[in-house]
Amino acid sequence: MSEHVGLRGKAWFQALTGQDEASKEDPASVLTADVIIGDERALFLCVIPNPGSRFPCVRDGQVGLEEGYTLAHRVREALNADKDKPKSQKRPIIAIIDVKSQAYGRREETAGLFLAAAASSDAYASARMAGHPVISFVVGHALSGGFLTHGYQANRILALDDAGVTIHAMHKEAAAKITRRSVDDLERLGERILPMSYNVQDYAKLGLLHQLLHVESLIEPNQSEVDEAKNAIIAAIVDARKGPPDLGVRRQSPAAQKSRKAGIAARALMEHEWKKV
Amino acid sequence: MIETIEINVIPAFVNRGSFIELNGRERAQALFDKGSWRELVGPFDRIESPWLPMQGVAPQFDDGCVVIKGRITGKPAVAISLEGAFQGGSIGEVSGAKMVAALDLATIDSRDGKPTAAILLLETGGVRLQEANLGLAAIAEVIASILELRQYAPVITVIAGTVGCFGGMALAAGVSSYVVMTREARLGLNGPEVIEQESGKDEFDASDRALIWSIHGGEQRVGMGLADDLVEDSVDGIASAVQHFVTAGKPTQHRSEQVELYRRRIASLDASSQIDPLALREQWKGFNSKGRTR
Numbered sequence: 001m002s003e004h005v006g007l008r009g010k011a012w013f014q015a016l017t018g019q020d021e022a023s024k025e026d027p028a029s030v031l032t033a034d035v036i037i038g039d040e041r042a043l044f045l046c047v048i049p050n051p052g053s054r055f056p057c058v059r060d061g062q063v064g065l066e067e068g069y070t071l072a073h074r075v076r077e078a079l080n081a082d083k084d085k086p087k088s089q090k091r092p093i094i095a096i097i098d099v100k101s102q103a104y105g106r107r108e109e110t111a112g113l114f115l116a117a118a119a120s121s122d123a124y125a126s127a128r129m130a131g132h133p134v135i136s137f138v139v140g141h142a143l144s145g146g147f148l149t150h151g152y153q154a155n156r157i158l159a160l161d162d163a164g165v166t167i168h169a170m171h172k173e174a175a176a177k178i179t180r181r182s183v184d185d186l187e188r189l190g191e192r193i194l195p196m197s198y199n200v201q202d203y204a205k206l207g208l209l210h211q212l213l214h215v216e217s218l219i220e221p222n223q224s225e226v227d228e229a230k231n232a233i234i235a236a237i238v239d240a241r242k243g244p245p246d247l248g249v250r251r252q253s254p255a256a257q258k259s260r261k262a263g264i265a266a267r268a269l270m271e272h273e274w275k276k277v
Numbered sequence: 278m279i280e281t282i283e284i285n286v287i288p289a290f291v292n293r294g295s296f297i298e299l300n301g302r303e304r305a306q307a308l309f310d311k312g313s314w315r316e317l318v319g320p321f322d323r324i325e326s327p328w329l330p331m332q333g334v335a336p337q338f339d340d341g342c343v344v345i346k347g348r349i350t351g352k353p354a355v356a357i358s359l360e361g362a363f364q365g366g367s368i369g370e371v372s373g374a375k376m377v378a379a380l381d382l383a384t385i386d387s388r389d390g391k392p393t394a395a396i397l398l399l400e401t402g403g404v405r406l407q408e409a410n411l412g413l414a415a416i417a418e419v420i421a422s423i424l425e426l427r428q429y430a431p432v433i434t435v436i437a438g439t440v441g442c443f444g445g446m447a448l449a450a451g452v453s454s455y456v457v458m459t460r461e462a463r464l465g466l467n468g469p470e471v472i473e474q475e476s477g478k479d480e481f482d483a484s485d486r487a488l489i490w491s492i493h494g495g496e497q498r499v500g501m502g503l504a505d506d507l508v509e510d511s512v513d514g515i516a517s518a519v520q521h522f523v524t525a526g527k528p529t530q531h532r533s534e535q536v537e538l539y540r541r542r543i544a545s546l547d548a549s550s551q552i553d554p555l556a557l558r559e560q561w562k563g564f565n566s567k568g569r570t571r
Contacts, residue, residue, distance in 0.1 A: 054548040057476055069540040076536055104467050104475035110492050110552045111543065112503045114466040115533065118420075118451025122533040125424045144404075144413065145466055148445050152417035169409040177474060179406050193331055195370070195411040208414050247421050250414065260411065263374030266324045270344065270378035273317040277346045 006049035006061035008140040008164070008218050009098030013046040015226045016096070016233075027066040029053060032074045037092070038234040043078045045071055046096040047150055057105030063146040064103035068116030071150055075123035079130060087131035092237045093124070095151040098140030101171060102149065117149040124153035133240035135233055138200075139218065142167045155240035155249070156210040158232055164218050165200040172198060194259055207256025210236055210249075293511040296437050297461055301360035304398050304437065305345045307512050308356055308519050314347025318375055326369050328408045337363050342372035344379045350520045353386065353393040355379050361400030361440035368401065368446065369408040373415020380422035380432075387429035394523045395426055397434045397453065402468065403444015416445035423452050427531060431455060433522045435515060436462040436504075441493065443468045452533045455522045456504035457515065458495030464504065465493040491554045500558040503532070 010031070014020040017033035026032065029050035034043055049061035058064035075093060082090040103113060128134040136142075136154035143166065151157070159165055169175070176183045190197035194205060204212050213232055215225045243249060250256060251264060296304060306314065318324055320338035329336040341363035346355045357376050359366040368376075376397075383393040404412035423432050434453040436442045438461030442450050447466045450456050458464065467475075469483035482488060491497060499507040505522075508514040542561060546552065 057480070065543045065546075069536055069543055072536040073540055102466055104472045104480075106472065106481045106492070107546075107548055107552050109465045109467060109472065109481075110554050110557060111546060112465075112498075112501070114447035114464065115451045115503055115539065116543070117466060118448040118533040119536050119539065121417075121420050121448055122424060122452050122531070123536065125421050126534075129425065145445060145448075147413070148417060148420070148448055152413075153421060167410065169404040169413040170406065174471070174475060175406055175409070178471075189332070193328060193407070195328065196407070196409045203410060206410060206414065208410075246425070247418050250418070260370060260374075262324070262327045263370040263411070263415070266318060266340075266371050266374040267378040269318050269322060269324060270375060271382065274346065274379075274382045277315045277317070 006098055006100070006140070009046045009096055010048045011219050012137070012139040012221065012229070013044060013096045015221050016230065017044050026070050026074075027053065029058065029061075029067055030070040030074070037094070037230060038237070040091065042092040042094055043074065044094045044096060045074060045150070047071070047099050055103065055105065055107060057103040057108060061098070061100045062103040063099050063101070063117070063149045064105070064108050065111055065113055065116045068113070068120045068149050072119040072123040075120070075127055079123070079127050079132065082132070083130070088241065090130065090132045092133040092135060093127050094233060095124070095134070095136045095154060097136055097138045097142045097147065097151045099143060099146035099150055100141055101143045102145030117145055120149045121153055128153060128155055129245050131245060133237040135236045135240065137229070137233060138165060138167060140165060144168070144170050155243065155245065156236040157208060158211050158213060158236060159200055159203070159209055160218060161200060161212040161214045162218050166198050167200060167203045168198055205255050206259050207253035208250045210239070293509070294513065295510050296512050296515045297439060297459070297510050299512070300362065301341070301358040301398065301400070302343045305343050305356040305358035308396060308516050309345065309347040309349055309354070310351065314345050317344045317346055317379070324371055326371050326408065328370065328411070332407050334407060340369060340371040340375070341366060342375045344375055349394065349523045352523055353391055354396060354523060355383050355393060356396040356398060358398035359401045364405055366399070366401035366440050367405030368403065368412045368415050368419070369405040370411040370415060373412060373419060377415065377418045377422050380419070380426050384422070384426045384429065387426065392430040394430045395423075395432045396519055397432065397449065399434055399436050399442040399446055399450060400438070400440035401442055401444070401446045402440070403446050413445065416449070419446075419449050420452055423449060427452070427454050427527060429527070431522055431525065431527045433457065433519055435519065436464055436495070437510065437515060438462040441468070452531070454527055454531060455506070456498075457506045457508060457518045457522070458498055458504045459508055459510045459515075460495050461510055462495040463489070463493035464495070464498050497554055497558060501561045
């Protein structure tokens with residue numbers, strides 16, 4: 001696990017919005033800002049570590065109960081504020097992502113963490129379906145239930161092209177334990193089995209990403225890198241507005257046509273047989 | 278002298294026809310009106326995981342996901358059933374794609390004026406780790422497709438047991454219109470073993486069965502309003518609960534849209550020590566607006 005989880009999220013949130021503190025009503029772990037990007041106002045959201053959280057299992061930047069419902073609340077706020085606006089004027093929603101995972105805690109399970117995660121996922125997807133461009137920008141880790149809660153419902157996903165960026169179903173150490181393999185074995189397997197790889201360039205080959213962005217420094221982006229990221233986000237907003245508000249683009253990309261062949265074939269056959277009943 | 282032994286009446290639980298004892302395919306079949314259904318992309322189509330054989334794991338011709346289309350109480354419906362006995366009901370590229378495709382086709386029919394309910398029979402630990410990123414991506418798409426469909430027709434999740442519904446698929450249950458559970462079923466984001474592994478035995482003792490059921494069990498989830506209907510493990514009981522919700526149609530508000538209610542509830546939680554499940558059930562019960570048992 002990198003020692004930087006959460007720091008990159010905050011660094012990029014600050015670089016893109018000029019802000020770095022949570023709103024007073026929100027837990028310190030959820031940063032939101034309504035700021036201008038390009039020529040329009042957008043809602044930026046980011047989950048960061050909060051060492052003082054009253055929930056011990058989220059202190060390192062995991063996504064827990066407060067995080068899930070706060071994200072849902074803020075996204076729905078934007079959804080309601082823009083509900084009567086035409087689609088072209090609904091504000092973009094930008095999720096900055098550096099999340100370790102969901103919270104692995106008993107308090108969280110008792111109080112139904114799955115619903116907090118579902119509520120956030122629901123809010124992001126509802127915004128997307130209503131016509132808000134929802135853009136995810138992965139600047140660090142995007143893992144497991146953390147990513148499902150915060151970011152995976154986006155129309156377009158951008159990621160930094162860096163060895164410190166990981167998009168995966170489960171972090172290496174846990175996945176190794178559960179599948180009874182060593183971390184080394186798991187890494188070797190990832191070189192052979194594309195969806196198991198922890199490398200973001202391999203992730204890009206799955207066809208789920210809109211774009212990879214190169215930077216020199218993950219933690220301290222310079223002004224030209226920040227400008228480049230802003231331009232990429234603006235271009236993704238334009239692209240999202242042009243396309244349908246579903247996730248079909250993740251199947252249609254040339255990379256997906258290659259790496260998700262089996263799933264695409266299953267879908268085609270389902271469409272064919274569906275009409276016969 | 279031959280004594281005639283009175284044959285006792287067979288106890289009801291022997292005769293009830295257990296749902297849990299059925300496999301994933303039989304479970305889905307049991308929900309439909311007689312003669313009204315057909316399986317789609319079934320085992321004879323042999324659409325299987327390309328990733329498992331590369332790792333020396335035997336694939337299955339249906340990839341552990343059974344899709345059946347037909348009618349329930351006369352209404353169009355599709356059931357998507359995960360086979361808990363194959364790779365723990367985990368979601369891979371193919372099983373996930375089958376789910377997403379069936380949900381999307383139900384949405385298209387519903388938009389075209391033929392509301393088609395979906396019944397998700399979830400026995401799953403979530404992502405299939407051998408297909409890691411394609412499993413996680415599929416779950417994100419399953420959630421998206423449920424959210425599309427539930428605007429037009431009810432999406433009913435049934436967790437009968439005994440695998441339970443965990444990992445990313447717990448979010449699929451969370452965004453469903455209705456959740457039906459038995460006492461043998463469990464629902465949660467993280468299973469006990471994962472919490473013990475990640476946070477230690479003091480946080481969660483995965484060998485403590487009473488603790489597990491007090492938190493994740495069907496009685497608790499329905500009791501606290503995070504699921505809608507607690508049913509006995511019987512084919513008739515579960516089929517009738519499904520019929521009830523198919524007939525009820527979509528709810529006015531979905532649970533995962535009740536953000537302010539749950540935000541307040543979480544704000545008022547005392548997190549200074551572990552939360553007593555029974556006390557929380559008492560606190561939360563009765564706040565919800567829909568469902569049979571609330």
